[in-house]
Amino acid sequence: MANNVDIKDVQATLAQYQGDKYVDGWASLWDKGGKLPWDKGFPNPALEDLLVQQRGTIGGPIALDAQGQPHRRKALVPGCGRGVDVLLLASFGYDAYGLEYSASAVDECKKEEAENRNSYHVRDETVGRGKVMFVQGDFFDNAWLQTMGVSLNGFDIIYDYTFFCALDPALRPKWALRHVQLLAPSPLGNLICLEFPRHKDPLAPGPPYPSSSEAYMEHLSYPGEEIPYNEGIVKHEPLRGPSKAGLERVAYWTPKRTHEIGQGENGVVHDRVSIWRRRD
Template sequence: MAAPTQTKDPKKMQAHLAQPQYKGDNYVEGWASLWDKGDNLPWDRGFPNPALEDTLVKQRPTIGAPLATDAQGQSYRRKALVPGCGRGVDVLLLASFGYDAYGLEYSAAAVEACQKEEKDNANWYRVRDQTVGAGSVTWLRGDFFDDAWLQKAGVGLNGFDIIYDYTFFCALDPSLRPKWALRQTQLLAPSPSGNLICLEFPRHKDPQAAGPPYASPSEAYIAHLSHPGEDVPYDAKGAVKYNPLQPSSPGGLERVAYWQPERTHEAGQGENGVIHDRVSIWRRRN
């Protein structure tokens, strides 16, 4: 596979996104302008994170198979969503495992990059199980927090069986995290079918350091997904104030699996290859 074009100076990208016109809900315009200029994300590694591939193989008893049977006994493919999918490598991986996969980006240039990735590297995303076959691939342009792209896709609320979040949570200004968590509950299918897979990165970044990517320790995922839509306190140093004894909100998600992956991108590793990334799986509470 061809290596992605990367922004050589992350600080330049961070300064661009820090401009006032890209704050709050206008964050999508900032990312779109980078795509329109031909810049990709510095942490685009050009291929799916191997931690996702391992999850799809080893965690099937938790997340379920790509094919399922409805109440009438009809077989169907389960739906997987990757918000902020970049060049779509994770979407194509999910489709190769048999899921009907949807990739969402706000920029038209980003969607074109996804289409090019699908065309140029189709042989790389081989079908993993011939008895299951490949799922469909759908590229969508829209804002994650808006319903217009859902309507275009013909998918209703709570319609996705798998949602994969990697370099999306950490790309959002922390002020948008309550809204992000609430949106996950709106898109995720009921338990146990619906599973949100979070590849938590960067967990060990200084919370006071500039982003994106913003520091995203496991405590931040727990605090926000357990209390979607609610304000979560952070201390003066930018660390989330997480109380493990605090009960979850009635509409919160629960973490059903959590582990250190055996493999991940180099960006998620420290000295001597020590893996800092974690994978967590979340479901709607019954």
């Protein structure tokens, strides 16, 4: 593999691709090869802990359809990197789908699966391993859904980590609206956000862009709407009620474990985990 990619090189490359062209910037980085700065080579332990400890909140990997027949629930990881989170979700029994815009990234995902699939041991032999599918596509487009064979509002679990923070903040309204379009109705559909980087200077350049819990709250509460920022900090309008079209945060906590990049001095965890559902 090529050498690690420096964060400044990432930022300089993406600065050349404005607006919706950001995806071409990411594809360019993948095509150059190398390990991106936040690629740790294994899933964030906060996700693993959640899948073990929060099953009562998000539900297990098997559900019953309207006819009472069991089926595997579907989990999506947009911007899945090398696909390690997809492999983890499959090991818990979910049918897991990874989405990347870059063909080179999808190739790396398939390589990761071929080389390390058995490292993700099946968590429950009675449930077994879910299927794994990696697909190339633009998160904001529908073509990849057809490739996956999944409809809108068809995902029971969506996991967002280093995707929200990778987007130019101008795209956050579209990001929030897209989750509403992809997430299954409540209570089956759960969006899991591992919020990062919360402790970064709000005026610092990205990616990763500073991503406060307040930013997640405002954008997901009012999907598709422009949210005002002041000096990089979200301005909350306290008299405004939540949108019926928005998502509701049903759980929020500080994980006991997370990647080192989400910690401060003396191992203090700055990351947060939040779970969201559609209000309908």
